[in-house]
Amino acid sequence: MEKLREIVREGRRVGEEDPRRIVHSFKVGVALVLVSSFYYYQPFGPFTDYFGINAMWAVMTVVVVFEFSVGATLSKGLNRGVATLVAGGLALGAHQLASLSGRTIEPILLATFVFVTAALATFVRFFPRVKATFDYGMLIFILTFSLISLSQFRDEEILDLAESRLSTVLVGGVSCILISIFVCPVWAGQDLHSLLVSNLDTLSHFLQEFGDEYFEARTYGNIKVVEKRRRNLERYKSVLNSKSDEDSLANFAKWEPPHGKFGFRHPWKQYLVVAALVRQCAHRIDALNSYINSNFQIPIDIKKKLEEPFRRMSLESGKAMKEASISLKKMTKSSSYDIHIINSQSACKALSTLLKSGILNDVEPLQMVSLLTTVSLLNDIVNITEKISESVRELASAARFRNKMKPTEPSVSLKKLDSGSTGCAMPINSRDGDHVVTILLSDDDKDDIDDDDTSNIVLDDDTINEKSEDGEIHVQTSCVREVGMMPEHSLGVRILQI
Amino acid sequence: MEKLREIVREGRRVGEEDPRRIVHSFKVGVALVLVSSFYYYQPFGPFTDYFGINAMWAVMTVVVVFEFSVGATLSKGLNRGVATLVAGGLALGAHQLASLSGRTIEPILLATFVFVTAALATFVRFFPRVKATFDYGMLIFILTFSLISLSQFRDEEILDLAESRLSTVLVGGVSCILISIFVCPVWAGQDLHSLLVSNLDTLSHFLQEFGDEYFEARTYGNIKVVEKRRRNLERYKSVLNSKSDEDSLANFAKWEPPHGKFGFRHPWKQYLVVAALVRQCAHRIDALNSYINSNFQIPIDIKKKLEEPFRRMSLESGKAMKEASISLKKMTKSSSYDIHIINSQSACKALSTLLKSGILNDVEPLQMVSLLTTVSLLNDIVNITEKISESVRELASAARFRNKMKPTEPSVSLKKLDSGSTGCAMPINSRDGDHVVTILLSDDDKDDIDDDDTSNIVLDDDTINEKSEDGEIHVQTSCVREVGMMPEHSLGVRILQI
Numbered sequence: 003m004e005k006l007r008e009i010v011r012e013g014r015r016v017g018e019e020d021p022r023r024i025v026h027s028f029k030v031g032v033a034l035v036l037v038s039s040f041y042y043y044q045p046f047g048p049f050t051d052y053f054g055i056n057a058m059w060a061v062m063t064v065v066v067v068f069e070f071s072v073g074a075t076l077s078k079g080l081n082r083g084v085a086t087l088v089a090g091g092l093a094l095g096a097h098q099l100a101s102l103s104g105r106t107i108e109p110i111l112l113a114t115f116v117f118v119t120a121a122l123a124t125f126v127r128f129f130p131r132v133k134a135t136f137d138y139g140m141l142i143f144i145l146t147f148s149l150i151s152l153s154q155f156r157d158e159e160i161l162d163l164a165e166s167r168l169s170t171v172l173v174g175g176v177s178c179i180l181i182s183i184f185v186c187p188v189w190a191g192q193d194l195h196s197l198l199v200s201n202l203d204t205l206s207h208f209l210q211e212f213g214d215e216y217f218e219a220r221t222y223g224n225i226k227v228v229e230k231r232r233r234n235l236e237r238y239k240s241v242l243n244s245k246s247d248e249d250s251l252a253n254f255a256k257w258e259p260p261h262g263k264f265g266f267r268h269p270w271k272q273y274l275v276v277a278a279l280v281r282q283c284a285h286r287i288d289a290l291n292s293y294i295n296s297n298f299q300i301p302i303d304i305k306k307k308l309e310e311p312f313r314r315m316s317l318e319s320g321k322a323m324k325e326a327s328i329s330l331k332k333m334t335k336s337s338s339y340d341i342h343i344i345n346s347q348s349a350c351k352a353l354s355t356l357l358k359s360g361i362l363n364d365v366e367p368l369q370m371v372s373l374l375t376t377v378s379l380l381n382d383i384v385n386i387t388e389k390i391s392e393s394v395r396e397l398a399s400a401a402r403f404r405n406k407m408k409p410t411e412p413s414v415s416l417k418k419l420d421s422g423s424t425g426c427a428m429p430i431n432s433r434d435g436d437h438v439v440t441i442l443l444s445d446d447d448k449d450d451i452d453d454d455d456t457s458n459i460v461l462d463d464d465t466i467n468e469k470s471e472d473g474e475i476h477v478q479t480s481c482v483r484e485v486g487m488m489p490e491h492s493l494g495v496r497i498l499q500i
Numbered sequence: 501m502e503k504l505r506e507i508v509r510e511g512r513r514v515g516e517e518d519p520r521r522i523v524h525s526f527k528v529g530v531a532l533v534l535v536s537s538f539y540y541y542q543p544f545g546p547f548t549d550y551f552g553i554n555a556m557w558a559v560m561t562v563v564v565v566f567e568f569s570v571g572a573t574l575s576k577g578l579n580r581g582v583a584t585l586v587a588g589g590l591a592l593g594a595h596q597l598a599s600l601s602g603r604t605i606e607p608i609l610l611a612t613f614v615f616v617t618a619a620l621a622t623f624v625r626f627f628p629r630v631k632a633t634f635d636y637g638m639l640i641f642i643l644t645f646s647l648i649s650l651s652q653f654r655d656e657e658i659l660d661l662a663e664s665r666l667s668t669v670l671v672g673g674v675s676c677i678l679i680s681i682f683v684c685p686v687w688a689g690q691d692l693h694s695l696l697v698s699n700l701d702t703l704s705h706f707l708q709e710f711g712d713e714y715f716e717a718r719t720y721g722n723i724k725v726v727e728k729r730r731r732n733l734e735r736y737k738s739v740l741n742s743k744s745d746e747d748s749l750a751n752f753a754k755w756e757p758p759h760g761k762f763g764f765r766h767p768w769k770q771y772l773v774v775a776a777l778v779r780q781c782a783h784r785i786d787a788l789n790s791y792i793n794s795n796f797q798i799p800i801d802i803k804k805k806l807e808e809p810f811r812r813m814s815l816e817s818g819k820a821m822k823e824a825s826i827s828l829k830k831m832t833k834s835s836s837y838d839i840h841i842i843n844s845q846s847a848c849k850a851l852s853t854l855l856k857s858g859i860l861n862d863v864e865p866l867q868m869v870s871l872l873t874t875v876s877l878l879n880d881i882v883n884i885t886e887k888i889s890e891s892v893r894e895l896a897s898a899a900r901f902r903n904k905m906k907p908t909e910p911s912v913s914l915k916k917l918d919s920g921s922t923g924c925a926m927p928i929n930s931r932d933g934d935h936v937v938t939i940l941l942s943d944d945d946k947d948d949i950d951d952d953d954t955s956n957i958v959l960d961d962d963t964i965n966e967k968s969e970d971g972e973i974h975v976q977t978s979c980v981r982e983v984g985m986m987p988e989h990s991l992g993v994r995i996l997q998i
Binding site for chain 2: 012013016017020023024026027028030031032034035038039042057058061062065066109113116117118120121122124125126128129130141144145148149152243245246285286288289354357358362363366367368370371372374375377378379381382
């Protein structure tokens with residue numbers, strides 16, 4: 003009874019942690035019932051004795067292929083489909099070849115084929131690239147090849163079998179894929195994106211709180227409040243071991259079709275680059291955390307003098323990371339972290355000037371170890387933060403994020419038209435009151451476009467406001483970049499912050 | 501053609517990396533051919549039309565269940581077997597219940613059963629504990645339950661079907677398990693053990709070389725030699741990401757029967773504890789590594805003064821780790837790391853005395869940051885090394901490792917006999933010339949044995965040499981411990997180092 007209550011409690015926890023799990027369970031149930039009722043009422047053919055082989059394959063496909071995320075389902079479904087097709091074809095050939103050789107040699111030949119194929123395919127599964135992407139397909143390949151080449155059917159029966167097997171796998175697989183895409187889809191890509199954003203947020207939270215924690219660690223009284231704050235701070239520990247989650251999500255994400263804000267060939271690999279840097283930073287933070295309550299506290303007066311640059315280093319890195327996370331979350335290109343990175347670097351310089359001034363002359367060497375290690379870790383964190391923001395910028399440009407605009411400024415979207423002899427920009431009143439400017443591009447001009455030359459177009463707020471009255475602005479320019487619309491030209495307007 | 505050559509090269513690399521992979525591929529081929537030829541020559545029963553359903557299930561079981569390690573194969577095989585049994589039973593009940601309700605309601609009732617079972621089981625798969633151990637079983641549970649409860653057979657046919665399905669799964673599963681255990685077995689437990697040993701070795705290598713690298717980094721000339729040494733040093737990077745490998749190996753290891761030196765209930769969890777500490781140490785080493793070629797090198801004369809304790813700290817930690825790895829590798833209890841840990845700690849103290857002496861008064865603060873961070877990291881490493889040796893000691897006692905003996909000393913093995921009124925020791929000349937002493941224990945005495953009281957028995961080399969001539973030594977003692985033989989009494993003789 004106690005056991006049962008515990009299971010129910012665990013179930014509630016698992017469900018609350020991610021309610022999509024409950025939805026997924028329902029989806030699997032529905033898919034299974036749909037597919038099996040489809041076969042339940044089918045007439046019995048030669049291979050569908052009772053609720054027979056066909057229905058079995060379809061039900062099996064649903065059970066095995068339906069995974070939590072769309073990417074995983076697609077990966078398994080496509081692996082299964084393609085492997086069944088290829089193995090079926092090969093097995094048919096093997097079967098035919100063996101049947102030519104006469105009654106006695108046939109089984110030996112078949113066994114040899116099965117042995118060689120199974121051993122080879124099993125070995126290929128150890129290849130790292132195959133293991134990452136096609137592991138399940140290789141399994142199904144071995145399975146289908148063995149089943150079909152060993153079956154003692156006549157050729158036309160085999161064709162029948164192969165056809166029915168393929169069609170059932172299709173019915174099962176396609177219904178899984180459709181349900182998983184169209185009913186409350188769980189996108190691995192979206193999950194990876196959110197995980198990265200939340201990891202950045204977590205680290206940023208630590209860094210923004212670090213100053214308070216380090217300089218007031220021993221002054222606060224209320225144990226409960228302190229403990230709660232510490233627990234909150236130590237959420238960063240989840241980031242330390244996030245590698246395997248990120249890897250598998252990225253692996254599934256690449257199977258997913260464009261969805262939501264994630265276009266075709268979204269740079270999932272770059273997410274892993276950012277994630278690796280974030281993890282590196284988390285390890286520095288882990289080390290830093292052990293110095294918050296270090297036994298070797300330096301004298302209060304020196305601490306006071308160091309407090310300002312110390313706080314600024316961690317606070318500004320934290321803010322830069324927060325900006326990076328916001329840029330990622332909103333999927334906009336942003337340079338707003340630059341200023342925080344510059345601030346944190348200048349704090350580094352201020353700190354080293356302070357250290358050079360001889361402030362530490364009276365400090366005990368052992369206290370100095372703790373202090374200077376903290377300095378060096380913070381320094382590392384400032385450097386890694388710069389790398390993180392750099393890699394987020396690369397991600398933003400690889401993923402063609404929109405340019406960031408303050409809501410009071412005109413948001414400019416540029417669209418290419420096929421015809422039109424001069425560039426022309428049209429402001430459109432969008433929902434949130436932004437000005438949207440469409441620049442028409444002449445075909446002749448397109449060839450002149452130089453990726454690095456962005457200084458020629460300056461969209462001035464006043465100009466737009468003036469000209470938007472007549473509904474169309476003609477911009478005399480041969481050098482226009484488009485914003486996140488035309489991958490083939492990778493254009494873009496660098497909007498000056500006006 | 502180039503592509504093909506590349507694949508062959510990749511194949512050779514994968515095979516050379518671990519030749520057991522090639523063996524495994526052969527094993528899978530053999531198992532598949534064996535099982536299918538077993539069914540190839542079976543007479544056709546009512547459910548075995550052609551090379552039919554039965555053979556199919558057996559072949560499928562082999563393909564799906566046969567994994568690289570014994571533990572993984574057992575885990576899948578047992579999961580599959582038990583899930584098939586339980587789901588079969590439940591489905592039979594559901595089928596019977598539904599058939600009582602009449603022709604029209606029956607399909608609705610069946611669909612409801614399938615829906616509820618599938619949804620519930622899918623949800624339960626999200627429970628962390630279920631996911632870790634029974635994920636595959638739940639999958640097979642859903643599959644079998646759906647297939648059997650939806651099948652439109654009559655009850656006796658279903659029993660037949662269930663029986664044949666179970667027997668084929670048994671044939672397939674058992675042959676996989678037998679082949680994987682008895683033909684060149686790959687034990688996940690052994691792999692985990694070796695992985696931990698090699699990780700310890702890798703870190704120990706770094707620590708033992710660190711002194712040379714840090715103090716001579718800029719003096720060596722030959723770039724190739726330096727690069728090779730650096731690559732060798734940076735092998736520690738593989739340890740940073742070993743968590744997922746270790747977790748899955750430990751997960752499989754617990755399914756494995758006693759084998760080789762690994763007894764029943766070998767403490768695989770404790771391996772993960774040691775591994776986590778080793779990884780923690782690797783992260784410190786990663787940070788340390790970035791200071792080897794730091795831009796802020798301190799003046800040579802101060803470096804010279806610090807060299808001795810610096811070298812000793814890292815060297816002695818490295819040696820302690822090496823001893824821990826040897827103790828683990830040979831599966832012997834050892835205290836030989838204690839002395840190195842004491843040495844490394846005394847080096848720590850020497851270093852802090854040196855730092856207190858004002859040696860750093862003339863050092864630039866920024867150089868000091870680099871120096872003192874190195875000090876603090878080394879200090880951390882010394883502490884973690886102590887924790888590692890402590891956890892290895894716990895592992896050794898939980899796994900009942902033998903006590904360590906030098907090969908020149910008599911190795912004593914103690915065997916319990918059921919009868920015998922006095923303790924009695926028999927020396928046996930073993931192959932490597934060691935004296936083996938068997939101590940016969942009286943039943944009455946066994947109860948008196950106290951785990952902590954080991955001082956009563958002293959096996960003196962001379963005594964044994966003297967008495968071994970008559971083939972039997974009678975040792976008057978009521979307090980004898982056995983060596984790694986009898987887990988149920990956990991006895992052991994602490995051999996004094998004579």
